[in-house]
Amino acid sequence: MKKSIVWALALCLVFALSACGKKEEAAAPAPAPSNGAATGAGSAASADLKLVASNFKFDQAEYKVKKGQDIKVSLENKEGMHGVEIKGLNVKLDGNTKSATFKAEKEGTYDIICTIPCGSGHINMKSKLIVES
Template sequence: MIKKFAILLSIVFVIALTACGNSNDSAAGNANTSEPEIEAETELIITATNYSFDQEEYHLKKGVPVKIIFKNDSGNHGILVPEFELQLNAKKSSKVIVPEEAGTFEMTCSIMCGSGHSGMNAKIIVE
């Protein structure tokens, strides 16, 4: 009796996991297709190495569409700029943004990368 219950419980668990996995995959696919395509006028490549970005400051022009391309030279890193809804990493390495507001914005590493993670930041300056 206990064996039958354990087998039945295992089957229900596998079905539940399968249903959850399919739901998440289709939702992720829909999110990518609903994003409007914007033609970039320029590109900005941001390269990460262990505990630093290749520049301390990156300059953008207000209202000009720019394709941000993230490259990871060493370690496991990502970038996050909440004001631009920008989060890039190895899975999603580029995005076109249009900076609508002038100012200085903090860019941080979005993946816990080790002892120097907290100091891994740079500035994006929109002029």
């Protein structure tokens, strides 16, 4: 009896840790500037924001965009399976939704979190979006 419980727990642990296993994307989003900032000339009306996720981290601690811009945010999973939520802006990306568009109407700092449990470092997988004037 104890042996089967141990095997069941071990199997559950393997499944939980494999949630961050590698998965190749069929088509990667278009490259963005290396600093993750929104692109455009002067006070452009729209910008692209690319979030690159690997195991337990995003490629940047913070991303900056300009207030008033329409932002197209995309998610690239470099390593593991991840989803993204930008708290306070109603932006959610998961395994099926790779990009979304929103308007950065209010200045401030917004939390970016991983929404797909990806292993032991999942709880610390955070970044910031800063909307500045």
